[in-house]
Amino acid sequence: MTHLHIFALNEATTVSHTNLTRRKGEVPDLPPLAEWLGLDALDTDRIEVFPVDDLGGMALSDYVQLAFTPDAGIASDAQRRLDALDGAVLLVPDDAMSGTPAPRPQATEIATIPLAQADNTASLPKADVAPAPISTPHTEPARETVPPIALYMLLGIAAFAALAVLIGWN
Numbered sequence: 022m023t024h025l026h027i028f029a030l031n032e033a034t035t036v037s038h039t040n041l042t043r044r045k046g047e048v049p050d051l052p053p054l055a056e057w058l059g060l061d062a063l064d065t066d067r068i069e070v071f072p073v074d075d076l077g078g079m080a081l082s083d084y085v086q087l088a089f090t091p092d093a094g095i096a097s098d099a100q101r102r103l104d105a106l107d108g109a110v111l112l113v114p115d116d117a118m119s120g121t122p123a124p125r126p127q128a129t130e131i132a133t134i135p136l137a138q139a140d141n142t143a144s145l146p147k148a149d150v151a152p153a154p155i156s157t158p159h160t161e162p163a164r165e166t167v168p169p170i171a172l173y174m175l176l177g178i179a180a181f182a183a184l185a186v187l188i189g190w191n
Contacts, residue, residue, distance in 0.1 A: 023136045025089050026113045027103065028058070028128040030070070034109035037071040040088075052127075054111060059123030067117035072109050080104045085112070085134065092135040099132040106131065 036049045043066065054070065055063035069088075076084055082100040085091065089112070095103070111128060114136065124130055 022092070023115045025085070025091070025134045025136055026115070026118075026122060026130060027085065027132045027134070028111040028113065028122075028124060029106050029131050030057070030109040030111055030128055032057075032109075032127045034070065035072055036109075037075055038065065039069045039071055054128075055119075057125050057127035058111075058113070058118070059125055060119050062119035063113070064117040067114055069112040070109060073106050081106055081110060089114075089134070090137045092137045095132075095134055099134065102131050 032052065034052060036051060038047075038049050038051060042049070051065060051070070054065065054068070055061065073081055081103040082095050085103065086095060110131075113122070122130065
């Protein structure tokens with residue numbers, strides 16, 4: 022199971038490095054986060070670090086819920102701890118770390134939350150699908166048709182002739 026590790030940063034940090042800033046092409050000068058977490062390496066393309074104030078009025082627990090989809094939500098005690106944070110926060114999924122974090126004084130682990138994962142273990146039955154036969158559409162031979170306007174003209178001429186014959190006989 023993959024987890025999201027949430028750390029409060031104990032160093033004054035105003036840098037923002039999130040999925041949004043990466044999409045915008047921003048490349049901030051990050052502090053030595055791997056060192057602060059006691060790791061040999063940290064994939065900074067998979068982490069988020071930002072001042073909690075960047076969320077405006079949104080609670081940090083709500084942001085984590087929306088952005089990372091915890092498996093069973095966030096436990097109420099973890100939610101309280103997250104929402105009480107101020108300063109900067111570091112969000113690190115398991116797959117961004119080279120090992121198990123051993124935070125140094127610059128970072129304090131606040132919560133570890135299991136993330137939802139796709140369940141690809143199901144064994145689905147094979148579909149019995151044969152390719153559809155290729156058929157050519159059936160077309161009827163073209164018939165010679167009289168355009169409707171010509172038909173109306175003929176009817177009009179016939180009616181006029183009938184009227185002329187009737188008037189001429191009287």
